[in-house]
């Protein structure tokens with residue numbers, strides 16, 4: 001489906017990002033992906049999939065912009081890199097909060113804008129948000145919820161900016177997905193499942209399937225929208 005398409009995935013070495021790399025490469029795309037802290041996982045994935053792994057820390061705005069520029073022109077940009085910090089808002093280190101906002105908010109914005117400079121008509125930008133952008137049922141995660149809801153405004157606005165050129169931008173909002181960041185066999189399992197209609201974690205491949213649809217030819221009229229895949233966590 002993606003034969004000859006040029007793809008950049010920011011944050012592709014593990015978890016949901018790695019599933020997206022596998023899916024798009026398997027469907028014929030020429031994929032470059034970034035990593036920061038997991039060079040070995042990145043190399044293994046690149047070797048397995050015939051993709052290209054490059055080091056770029058999403059906390060470094062200029063490095064992200066340079067990476068996007070040097071990878072272009074892109075047909076598809078996927079911004080997946082992100083993380084959560086947990087704990088009492090009154091106790092959290094403000095530098096840690098700001099680092100998270102750099103990775104989860106600033107990088108997606110600057111990467112999307114930079115990609116659009118060279119992106120051809122029909123281009124696709126897909127950002128991985130979270131159902132926590134809509135619903136935050138737990139204390140200690142306000143800064144993460146802030147970061148993911150910020151992506152909603154970004155997508156609505158940039159859809160207006162890029163729509164006239166036939167470029168779409170969408171946010172995929174997963175619920176609990178079984179990755180290193182939120183393992184199904186971890187201590188949060190029962191609490192997470194209590195919020196769900198489908199009593200299991202989602203799989204990274206299920207999120208990758210939604211990304212592939214949004215990146216594909218059937219989704220050309222879909223933009224500025226949030227696409228939730230969460231077992232009804234947010235319902």
Ligand code: NDP
Pocket residue numbers: 010011012013014015016017018034035036037038039042056057058059080081082083084103128129130131173174175176177178179180181182
């Ligand atoms: P993982 O921790 O399993 O993987 C995170 C990925 O992002 C890794 O490839 C990591 O690369 C990359 N990454 C993180 N920080 C940086 C950085 N500074 N620069 C470059 N790459 C970075 O997380 P998930 O797969 O679970 O999460 C992926 C996305 O999905 C995140 O945006 C997360 O917020 C979102 N999400 C996840 C949910 C879940 O339940 N798992 C639910 C809802 C949303 P490396 O290891 O090389 O640094």
